[in-house]
Amino acid sequence: MEKIFASLITIGDELLIGQTIDTNSAWMAQQLNDAGIWVQRRVAVGDDRQAIIRALEEEGADSHIILITGGLGPTADDITKPVLCEYFGGKMVQNAGALQNVMDIVQTRGLPMLERNLEQAMVPDAATIIQNKRGTAPGMWFEKNGRIYVSMPGVPHEMKGMMEGYVIPHLRQRFTMPALLHHTLITSGQGESSVAERIKDFEAALPAHMKLAYLPSYGLLKLRLTTFAPDQAAAEADMNKAFSELGTLLADIRVADRDEPMGVILGSLLKTRGLRLGTAESCTGGKIASMVTAVPGSSAWFNGSVVSYANETKMNVLGVRAATLEQYGAVSEETVKEMAAGALEVLRADCVIAVSGIMGPDGGSPEKPVGTVWIAVGGKNSLRTRRYHFRYDRERNTDMTCIAAMNELRKWLEN
């Protein structure tokens, strides 16, 4: 069974100077994996002719499929199209479909039609054109020496439209793929080394076509099993057997049987139990609510949040007592309990997450250093509190707090 290999080439100086975080590649890799295609390399290069040509050559040497994003915009720094035309031979021609698309978009948006917009419809005649329903730059499908090269815009939703509507379906037609499966168990409460120790016999006994990976992630540990097999049924049989064995070995620290965001995990627990959630957030500033509402349909189990950043807001909206804040401080078990009680009432919620902490860089003290967090979770008659101490920067302290707090509620719900 031959594996089908892909490379991703991302073009744009913004990726090399750190101005943009590349989120496209992860999404594209997921799509390719779902189709049974193994991404073996991802390369980012600048808007530079030589660098682009070198990448095309190197990636074409070993990969069946080379997906390229970026550098197709209407401005002078975008050079991908002429470089591809040079590399694959031929000349630039006007594409009628792309022209119509540009004219439609310009008209819908009420923009003037500029010469540089018309140039968006000029394409290499060596390419099969992929129409862009979400923007002016068309995609291009090239073939050379038995390799497939596809060039798409770097704008995420334009690229996604082309991938889903054209690229993935056409790749599925062209290749007979092996089945490629990933399955992830999320655990919490034990470190990478200890877990590895517990399952070392299991790991040693895995067949050669299966792979186990350990991914520490914001205080959780994800264990990912990967398998290749000639067909879907065989892959699933292998996976089910190994995955259930792993799940049994680690049942006591299991969080979820899939790599789902914590919001999704909480959501399905809340839905099953018919409970509605509210949050009272100080140091996390609404990030827990934002993670919760990122889940489609969360309105079925989420009422809202009071982001009580200022002490005044803690008092006015959540009813935290001035005396509590004075005596124990905003970051204390007492305050977080009153925040939770207030949120349960004002948000008419069945259960609650309340957090208060010091995320840094400033605001720490010897008794309450930066990274100190109090978390309360539960319902009206069964509030649980816990103190954490994170030792990272502001951003990571916040993210760790969000996951820890949501995980505390998960434990409360599962008990």
Added chain:
Amino acid sequence: MEKIFASLITIGDELLIGQTIDTNSAWMAQQLNDAGIWVQRRVAVGDDRQAIIRALEEEGADSHIILITGGLGPTADDITKPVLCEYFGGKMVQNAGALQNVMDIVQTRGLPMLERNLEQAMVPDAATIIQNKRGTAPGMWFEKNGRIYVSMPGVPHEMKGMMEGYVIPHLRQRFTMPALLHHTLITSGQGESSVAERIKDFEAALPAHMKLAYLPSYGLLKLRLTTFAPDQAAAEADMNKAFSELGTLLADIRVADRDEPMGVILGSLLKTRGLRLGTAESCTGGKIASMVTAVPGSSAWFNGSVVSYANETKMNVLGVRAATLEQYGAVSEETVKEMAAGALEVLRADCVIAVSGIMGPDGGSPEKPVGTVWIAVGGKNSLRTRRYHFRYDRERNTDMTCIAAMNELRKWLEN
């Protein structure tokens, strides 16, 4: 003036199957750029011996500096260290400093000392060791054929500690760098093509060592100027001249003179004017508050937010009238105005952002399709409202709404 080139190699299957978004590379690229080092390529490969060796060879061919992250953990899928030992020659030896560090960490965390933890202190004798103050895996500095290779853990805060504490200072000592400057102007209200048209003479007249890039970003457009010069003073003189010319040309659509997050831009306006902000968020679910509180020191100008996801919360906490919700719906100018008024009062804020919309995938109707958003910004006596219609997926609709709403408040503050 010779440019100093770097390559980044990221190792780990999780990057190739789309399980992890690579945020390290952007951060590392920023640090290198600040030091005058140009990152010319970023490559991600799997936990695979051959793939790692190929990357070391290819990147070593053209770059002076090769920074490697990932694959240094204590589990069987982590193979970077033995592969590096093989590639650079020599043998594995125990490093006393690294051993002490492992023992300290295991003790502090109250963990059992496992064989695999001790192995973390085994390092190739060809390497200079970089002690890891934040984890058990040491970093390694190799030199070969005049190239420098540095291997660091993939865990972001461990990598960051080594970069700041050791790698960047040592690279600065080793090379005489040219000055490399980036400066970004943020604009809003005009598309890439139109802006390019307005400044085409400016762009054509830029000297060869300067580069202009266009980065559309969530409804904003960022214009980045880059310059190289033998020394900092010359680079700054070039940059100041060109950047002020650009700023003058685009003064009417200028948002900011730096690539700062919108929260930082708003924060400095609010601080200058002595105003405190509150937000009332329905569809954005707390994300605006979360972006605002990501700014260190935001407690000086941010009171909090009411995330009124459920209609009940809009009524109970913000005082939106049932009749308004019934007559106009939750996504309407009338509702968002009452949300804003309620938030101003309950959060004791001087100014407010209120949003209500339909982010999708469900919830749309012919009159109010998915992507419809009402935004209100302003203060007690001067509320401004505006309707937007975004045409993306749930996540992007939310992000576009957050930036648009914050930008509306910015405009209100600047008038």
